[in-house]
Amino acid sequence: xxxxxxxxxxxxxxxxxxxxxxxxxxxxxxxxxxxxxxxxxxxxxxxxxxxxxxxxxxxxxxxxxxxxxxxxxxxxxxxxxxxxxxxxxxxxxxxxxxxxxxxxxxxxxxxxxxxxxxxxxxxxxxxxxxxxxxxxxxxxxxxxxxxxxxxxxxxxxxxxxxxxxxxxxxxxxxxxxxxxxxxxxxxxxxxxxxxxxxxxxxxxxxxxxxxxxxxxxxxxxxxxxxxxxxxxxxxxxxxxxxxxxxxxxxxxxxxxxxxxxxxxxxxxxxxxxxxxxxxxxxxxxxxxxxxxxxxxxxxxxxxxxxxxxxxxxxxxxxxxxxxxxxxxxxxxxxxxxxxxxxxxxxxxxxxxxxxxxxxxxxxxxxxxxxxxxxxxxxxxxxxxxxxxxxxxxxxxxxxxxxxxxxxxxxxxxxxxxxxxxxxxxxxxxxxxxxxxxxxxxxxxxxxx
Amino acid sequence: xxxxxxxxxxxxxxxxxxxxxxxxxxxxxxxxxxxxxxxxxxxxxxxxxxxxxxxxxxxxxxxxxxxxxxxxxxxxxxxxxxxxxxxxxxxxxxxxxxxxxxxxxxxxxxxxxxxxxxxxxxxxxxxxxxxxxxxxxxxxxxxxxxxxxxxxxxxxxxxxxxxxxxxxxxxxxxxxxxxxxxxxxxxxxxxxxxxxxxxxxxxxxxxxxxxxxxxxxxxxxxxxxxxxxxxxxxxxxxxxxxxxxxxxxxxxxxxxxxxxxxxxxxxxxxxxxxxxxxxxxxxxxxxxxxxxxxxxxxxxxxxxxxxxxxxxxxxxxxxxxxxxxxxxxxxxxxxxxxxxxxxxxxxxxxxxxxxxxxxxxxxxxxxxxxxxxxxxxxxxxxxxxxxxxxxxxxxxxxxxxxxxxxxxxxxxxxxxxxxxxxxxxxxxxxxxxxxxxxxxxxxxxxxx
Numbered sequence: 001x002x003x004x005x006x007x008x009x010x011x012x013x014x015x016x017x018x019x020x021x022x023x024x025x026x027x028x029x030x031x032x033x034x035x036x037x038x039x040x041x042x043x044x045x046x047x048x049x050x051x052x053x054x055x056x057x058x059x060x061x062x063x064x065x066x067x068x069x070x071x072x073x074x075x076x077x078x079x080x081x082x083x084x085x086x087x088x089x090x091x092x093x094x095x096x097x098x099x100x101x102x103x104x105x106x107x108x109x110x111x112x113x114x115x116x117x118x119x120x121x122x123x124x125x126x127x128x129x130x131x132x133x134x135x136x137x138x139x140x141x142x143x144x145x146x147x148x149x150x151x152x153x154x155x156x157x158x159x160x161x162x163x164x165x166x167x168x169x170x171x172x173x174x175x176x177x178x179x180x181x182x183x184x185x186x187x188x189x190x191x192x193x194x195x196x197x198x199x200x201x202x203x204x205x206x207x208x209x210x211x212x213x214x215x216x217x218x219x220x221x222x223x224x225x226x227x228x229x230x231x232x233x234x235x236x237x238x239x240x241x242x243x244x245x246x247x248x249x250x251x252x253x254x255x256x257x258x259x260x261x262x263x264x265x266x267x268x269x270x271x272x273x274x275x276x277x278x279x280x281x282x283x284x285x286x287x288x289x290x291x292x293x294x295x296x297x298x299x300x301x302x303x304x305x306x307x308x309x310x311x312x313x314x315x316x317x318x319x320x321x322x323x324x325x326x327x328x329x330x331x332x333x334x335x336x337x338x339x340x341x342x343x344x345x346x347x348x349x350x351x352x353x354x355x356x357x358x359x360x361x362x363x364x365x366x367x368x369x370x371x372x373x374x375x376x377x378x379x380x381x382x383x384x385x386x387x388x389x390x391x392x393x394x395x396x397x398x399x400x401x402x403x404x405x406x407x408x409x410x411x412x413x414x415x416x417x418x419x420x421x422x423x424x425x426x427x428x429x430x431x432x433x434x435x436x437x438x439x440x441x442x443x444x445x446x447x448x
Numbered sequence: 449x450x451x452x453x454x455x456x457x458x459x460x461x462x463x464x465x466x467x468x469x470x471x472x473x474x475x476x477x478x479x480x481x482x483x484x485x486x487x488x489x490x491x492x493x494x495x496x497x498x499x500x501x502x503x504x505x506x507x508x509x510x511x512x513x514x515x516x517x518x519x520x521x522x523x524x525x526x527x528x529x530x531x532x533x534x535x536x537x538x539x540x541x542x543x544x545x546x547x548x549x550x551x552x553x554x555x556x557x558x559x560x561x562x563x564x565x566x567x568x569x570x571x572x573x574x575x576x577x578x579x580x581x582x583x584x585x586x587x588x589x590x591x592x593x594x595x596x597x598x599x600x601x602x603x604x605x606x607x608x609x610x611x612x613x614x615x616x617x618x619x620x621x622x623x624x625x626x627x628x629x630x631x632x633x634x635x636x637x638x639x640x641x642x643x644x645x646x647x648x649x650x651x652x653x654x655x656x657x658x659x660x661x662x663x664x665x666x667x668x669x670x671x672x673x674x675x676x677x678x679x680x681x682x683x684x685x686x687x688x689x690x691x692x693x694x695x696x697x698x699x700x701x702x703x704x705x706x707x708x709x710x711x712x713x714x715x716x717x718x719x720x721x722x723x724x725x726x727x728x729x730x731x732x733x734x735x736x737x738x739x740x741x742x743x744x745x746x747x748x749x750x751x752x753x754x755x756x757x758x759x760x761x762x763x764x765x766x767x768x769x770x771x772x773x774x775x776x777x778x779x780x781x782x783x784x785x786x787x788x789x790x791x792x793x794x795x796x797x798x799x800x801x802x803x804x805x806x807x808x809x810x811x812x813x814x815x816x817x818x819x820x821x822x823x824x825x826x827x828x829x830x831x832x833x834x835x836x837x838x839x840x841x842x843x844x845x846x847x848x849x850x851x852x853x854x855x856x857x858x859x860x861x862x863x864x865x866x867x868x869x870x871x872x873x874x875x876x877x878x879x880x881x882x883x884x885x886x887x888x889x890x891x892x893x894x895x896x
Contacts, residue, residue: 002497004544004768007528010491012541014548015555018487034827036804036834039466043458043574044492044560045512045530049450064493065515067526069564076524078515080455082493093460096452100462102803102852104837107463112492116517126491137837141816145835148824272820320452355550356484368589372720376596379482386484387593389552389585404550 009117009125019351021128024337025110027156028130032108035149037132040107042089044114048081054088054319056191056289062115082114086131087290087316087329094135095321105135110334122304122339130308133329138314140265142328143294144272146310150298150330151277154307157337158346162300162307163238164277167284168266169291169311171249174259175228175282178252179220185213187289189221194285196225228283242270242280249282265294290316296330304340308332356386358408358444361397363417371412374422374437378410381441402427408444457565457573467799469576472785473558475604476578480556483597485580488555490537492562496529502536502767504639504737510563530562534579535738535764535777542583543769553583558782570752570787578756581777586762588713590776591742592720594758598746598778599725602755605785606794610748610755611686612725615732616714617739617759619697620676622707623730626700627672633661635737637669642733644673676731690718690728697730713742738764744778752788756780804834806856806892809845811865819860822870822885826858829889850875856892 006012013021029039051063065078083089086109094101110130117123132149134142147164154162173186180186192207199207201222208218231252233244246263253259266280286295286309293312300307310330318324341347360375362368368391375385386406388397394411401409411423416434424440425432435443454460461469477487499511513526531537534557542549558578565571580597582590595612602610621634628634640655647655649670656666679700681692694711701707714728734743734757741760748755758778766772789795808823810816816839823833834854836845842859849857859871864882872888873880883891 002768003495004540005495006491006540006544007493007495010493012491012537012545013487013489014541014545015486015488018489022487034830034832036807036832038463038803039461039470040463041461041466043454043460045455045458045562045574047451047453047455061517064517064528065521066530067513067515067524069509069512073513076515080512082514089460092452092454093462096454097460097462103848106834114493126493134837139838141810141820141835141837144820145837148820272816274817320450355486359484362589368720369722372589372592372596375593382482384482384484386554387589389582389589389593390587400551 007125009119011124011126015355016352019354020338020342020347021334023347023351024157024334024341025128025130028110028153028332028334029108031149031153031156032132035106035145037106037108037134037149040090040093040109041111042083042086042093042109044083044112045080046083046089046092048078050092051081051084051088055084059084062117064114064116083111084115085113086111086129086331087133087313090131090133090135090329091317091320091327094317094325094327098321101135103136106133107135108132122336124335128334130332130334131329132331133327135317135325135327138326140268140272140294143265143269143296143312146328146330147269147273147278147296148275150308150332151275153332154298154300157341159300162277162298163279165281165284165297165299166266166269166278167281167286167295168262169293169295170258171253171262171266171282172228172285174253174256174262176221176224177256177258179224180217182217185211185217185221189213189218190285191287191289193221193225194287225283225285231282232280238276238279242278245280245282262293269294286311294328298332300340304336306333307336307340352405355384355404356406357383358410359386359388359397359401359404359406360410361388361394361401361412362391363394363411363413365391367391367412367414367417370417374410374412377437378441378444381445383441383444398425407447410440455573457567459572459574463803464800467802468786468790468795469782471795471799472605472782472789473576473578476558476601476780476782477556479597479601479604480580483554483593485554485556485582485597488538488541488557489559490531490534490541490557492531492560493528494531494537494540496527498540499529499532499536503532507532510565512562512564531559532563533561534559534577534779535581535761538579538581538583538777539765539768539775542765542773542775546769549583551584554581555583556580570784572783576782578780578782579777580779581775583765583773583775586774588716588720588742591713591717591744591760594776594778595717595721595726595744596723598756598780599723601780602746602748605789607748610725610746611727613729613732613745613747614714614717614726615729615743616710617741617743618706619701619710619714619730620733622701622704622710623676624669624672625704625706627668628665630665633659633665633669637661637666638733639735639737641669641673642735673731673733679730680728686724686727690726693728693730710741717742734759742776746780748788752784754781755784755788800853803832803852804854805831806858807834807836807845807849807852807854808858809836809842809849809860810839811842811859811861813839815839815860815862815865818865822858822860825885826889826892829893831889831892846873855895858888 064082066080068077068079112126112128176186188211205218233241235241250263290313291311292314295311297309298307312328314326360371362371375387378385409425421434423434512530514528516525516527560574560576624634636659653666681689683689738761739759740762743759745757746755760776762774808819810819823835826833857873869882871882
């Protein structure tokens with residue numbers, strides 16, 4: 001007998017889990033579609049060169065690599081790798097299919113990615129990302145629509161206490177420039193500073209030093225970042241806070257053109273969206289180095305990290321194609337959304353025990369044909385029908401119906417066949433009625 | 449500039465392709481659900497031991513293997529592999545989650561699989577399988593329902609000229625036994641004989657010899673198989689043919705108990721389904737060695753091989769668990785179905801150019817907020833709305849609308865804003881009307 005577990009950090013999804021996953025995915029898809037985003041899918045397997053060097057040294061270590069086949073197998077070399085995120089494949093597709101795609105390509109992509117990370121609560125080696133990206137425009141209309149779509153998804157899933165934290169890489173850079181002139185170090189510094197809550201001040205200093213930043217400068221970065229945290233206003237509403245924070249930033253950065261552009265763009269987003277869910281947070285850094293403009297992140301309560309984040313990356317597509325194409329996107333973490341919704345009991349009750357609407361019993365071998373015919377008539381009425389697959393004692397069949405939780409059971413016995421009727425049992429109330437075939441479909445559909 | 453192609457034999461799916469794929473997948477899912485099948489998903493990556501030795505020597509060569517991470521990487525060894533089909537993972541899941549699954553577990557699974565095969569027309573290295581399997585019963589009700597579900601899927605997709613070829617491994621074995629007593633060679637022989645149309649008689653003989661069958665016996669197998677081809681009756685209808693073929697078989701196999709059981713089971717399936725789509729074909733062999741009973745295959749026209757097939761495999765799950773559990777399933781080849789539907793023009797026209805229902809233009813920077821508000825009002829009415837992402841010349845925006853093929857465009861200019869109205873242009877007819885916001889959603893939905 002062999003090991004029957006799924007591979008470490010990977011999961012089998014049984015029917016009840018899939019129904020919950022599909023419930024969430026369908027809401028995400030339908031909101032994205034309503035915003036004019038279109039579906040894209042890319043292969044699970046990419047040429048290894050497409051992925052290496054795109055995710056930093058840490059990311060590189062987590063990529064699953066596939067052995068060469070045939071002659072090459074003996075060398076132990078890898079030529080392919082498993083998809084690590086959905087952004088790099090998008091950049092590749094945009095560069096590759098440029099002539100087949102509209103200028104303002106808006107796509108969503110909901111597919112698994114694989115990372116050889118250490119498994120932990122809510123962290124798996126195969127997990128789904130739900131990405132949405134708008135390619136081809138630098139306008140803040142793009143950011144506004146992304147944020148509105150994310151807010152609508154979260155509301156339709158039943159979240160009430162969320163915030164979209166919003167910041168701008170150029171703003172961060174302008175603030176850092178007040179103390180550290182060498183801008184080439186800013187992005188590296190931000191990726192490290194993003195981990196402040198996780199690894200603490202010492203950890204950040206250590207990481208900055210690893211990234212070839214002198215200790216003295218590293219401390220300056222940390223100070224500048226602490227200043228940023230103090231810049232967040234603490235008034236009653238997000239609207240008031242945002243207004244005050246941007247006024248303060250405007251004053252602080254009066255000498256910086258970069259800083260002014262950033263403040264202007266954030267103001268535009270607030271104006272275009274007019275939603276109270278946005279909170280300008282000058283200390284939001286985001287851990288990816290490719291962001292060039294706005295950055296955003298979802299916060300919900302304290303029990304779990306962010307449910308998703310994104311931002312503008314005007315340089316990434318140029319890594320694959322001839323030209324720089326502006327782009328902005330957002331990635332929702334399906335697995336974390338599911339964990340929170342599970343813990344908070346946010347799934348609609350009808351997702352439970354939803355295997356079939358009715359079970360048809362088999363009276364005896366001679367009645368099989370008639371039972372299958374009844375099942376097909378009920379299917380034609382739009383019902384999901386489970387046929388008990390064997391002639392067996394009726395009691396045993398009823399018991400099975402209650403273990404799989406179907407709400408109704410049909411019996412086609414000799415007397416029913418003689419009268420051309422069907423006995424319908426409501427498994428919740430125990431009530432039993434003998435009805436014509438026409439009557440029962442309506443009764444089951446209404447759950448009477 | 450780097451290589452931006454998808455890996456060899458793999459494909460990017462742009463929006464129009466995904467809409468066609470989803471159209472087919474949704475029909476398959478909804479029919480399976482109506483038959484009481486439930487969704488299952490397994491990881492793309494399996495422990496390598498789960499897959500090796502399950503697909504024969506040829507299959508083994510086609511499995512994508514994943515390099516060990518960390519310390520193990522240097523050795524060039526593989527510990528994981530990519531899913532090769534959906535049947536072996538199902539058998540693993542049934543053995544592993546035995547206590548969480550109902551006795552008669554009916555599942556469908558629609559996921560990609562990976563094979564390092566030589567790419568060819570309609571043959572890819574990443575492709576989707578749509579599997580449906582019923583676990584736990586030996587009754588022919590299972591076969592009957594599988595066949596009825598497949599027929600309904602094909603009909604709902606628009607196929608008219610299909611046949612479900614049906615045969616039985618025990619019948620084949622009984623026929624072969626008439627000439628070759630050693631039953632241990634029968635399965636191997638059938639897997640080779642299945643390729644007769646592809647590799648010809650010489651090829652089959654060669655392959656039989658490779659499988660340790662003496663040349664003399666190999667020729668006997670070929671003769672027996674040719675006899676089988678002659679057994680198919682050529683009357684006007686499938687019903688007449690099936691009746692005659694089974695009568696002939698009954699006579700030929702009057703001495704074989706195995707043969708009699710097989711004929712009886714085929715007769716039951718015909719009785720339970722009463723469909724004219726089934727054709728009993730005693731020469732149908734199927735290329736997989738794990739089948740133990742009925743085998744089935746879809747034929748449509750001459751232009752392409754089978755669109756799918758399946759059968760009963762009562763021994764496979766026992767390879768993973770403590771007990772033998774009977775099982776029967778069917779696998780639809782999504783990629784081939786799509787190729788045939790494409791060539792025959794079977795997709796509904798509304799799948800074309802289906803990016804959005806309406807585009808909202810941006811009159812100038814000052815009007816952005818109002819345009820976004822209009823877009824959201826239209827979305828609340830259930831419409832898919834594409835907002836042009838920048839203030840630009842109106843002519844340019846209309847031109848863009850026609851390249852992305854949206855049927856309607858909204859204009860919110862100064863005069864419209866003053867009157868609190870919207871100008872709606874029908875892009876097909878060129879008609880333009882100025883309407884209230886309430887009126888336009890209804891017009892767009894009706895495509896007037």
